[in-house]
Amino acid sequence: MTTNTQTNLSTPVTETLNRHVSVRAFQNKPVSDEMLNAILAAARRSPTSSNMQTYSIVVVRDPETKKQLSVLAGNQQHIIDCDVFLGFCADINRLGIAIEMHGEALAKSLETTLVSSVDAALVGMSAQIAAESFGLGAVMIGGMRNHPQEAAELLGFPQGVYIVYGMSLGWPAWDDVPPQKPRLPAELVIHRERYSQNDPRPLIREYDEALADYYGEQNRNQHRAAWSGPIARRLNSPRRPFLKATLEKMGFNLD
Numbered sequence: 001m002t003t004n005t006q007t008n009l010s011t012p013v014t015e016t017l018n019r020h021v022s023v024r025a026f027q028n029k030p031v032s033d034e035m036l037n038a039i040l041a042a043a044r045r046s047p048t049s050s051n052m053q054t055y056s057i058v059v060v061r062d063p064e065t066k067k068q069l070s071v072l073a074g075n076q077q078h079i080i081d082c083d084v085f086l087g088f089c090a091d092i093n094r095l096g097i098a099i100e101m102h103g104e105a106l107a108k109s110l111e112t113t114l115v116s117s118v119d120a121a122l123v124g125m126s127a128q129i130a131a132e133s134f135g136l137g138a139v140m141i142g143g144m145r146n147h148p149q150e151a152a153e154l155l156g157f158p159q160g161v162y163i164v165y166g167m168s169l170g171w172p173a174w175d176d177v178p179p180q181k182p183r184l185p186a187e188l189v190i191h192r193e194r195y196s197q198n199d200p201r202p203l204i205r206e207y208d209e210a211l212a213d214y215y216g217e218q219n220r221n222q223h224r225a226a227w228s229g230p231i232a233r234r235l236n237s238p239r240r241p242f243l244k245a246t247l248e249k250m251g252f253n254l255d
């Protein structure tokens with residue numbers, strides 16, 4: 001596959017990033033509190049919009065809670081099998097309290113919703129990189145937005161907190177971890193100076209084939225349009241159409 005980002009330069013961080021694969025199969029082996037703390041401490045150094053730190057991380061080790069979270073996420077077995085589940089939440093509750101300490105009220109807006117969701121995304125990504133640098137494996141779980149209110153009740157969230165995504169974390173069962181998934185050609189996603197005017201279709205077709213070969217090698221989905229096909233089927237109607245109303249009920253503004 002063509003790429004315009006090939007390089008011989010590397011650092012321990014880029015090596016960790018270049019080794020990334022989502023891990024959904026775990027050994028029955030604990031992640032020590034010390035290692036988890038190191039991961040969380042490093043993740044908390046992430047940049048955060050205007051230093052507002054509008055996120056919270058919920059650490060779940062309890063098997064029964066993980067079981068219920070798995071059901072909420074559409075029966076994702078790795079949530080049960082992982083040693084630690086992390087919930088990365090947008091949190092404007094604490095922000096509201098800080099503002100009330102000055103006799104003011106938080107003016108909620110789409111911007112505060114976006115800022116808190118981006119903060120949650122950044123801290124979670126840092127946690128994943130830190131975890132992978134220790135040799136742990138992880139997979140993010142957007143399925144946690146299938147039932148945001150139920151997840152909030154289960155985890156005891158106040159108003160103004162929703163789980164943007166979860167993460168299953170543990171020691172990988174490498175024999176059951178697939179090889180790295182090919183990425184879209186760099187030319188499709190990296191634009192030099194201005195957005196490319198080139199027709200993306202030939203490179204999308206090229207990627208469809210590469211991904212089909214990847215799945216074929218694992219005796220999975222042999223559909224030739226392995227990327228665009230499933231996306232077309234999945235996104236031809238709105239995903240999670242309830243989200244706007246649900247998040248508004250949970251204390252977020254989307255206008």
Ligand SMILES: Cc1cc2nc3c(=O)[nH]c(=O)nc-3n(C[C@H](O)[C@H](O)[C@H](O)COP(=O)(O)O)c2cc1C
Pocket residue numbers: 020021022023024076139140141142143144165180181
């Ligand atoms: C925000 C987000 C949510 C995701 N949600 C899920 C999920 O619910 N279940 C799952 O198995 N994988 C989930 N993934 C993992 C992606 O499927 C995975 O990153 C993608 O297929 C690329 O594969 P790779 O990470 O192994 O390179 C999620 C990834 C992200 C970034």
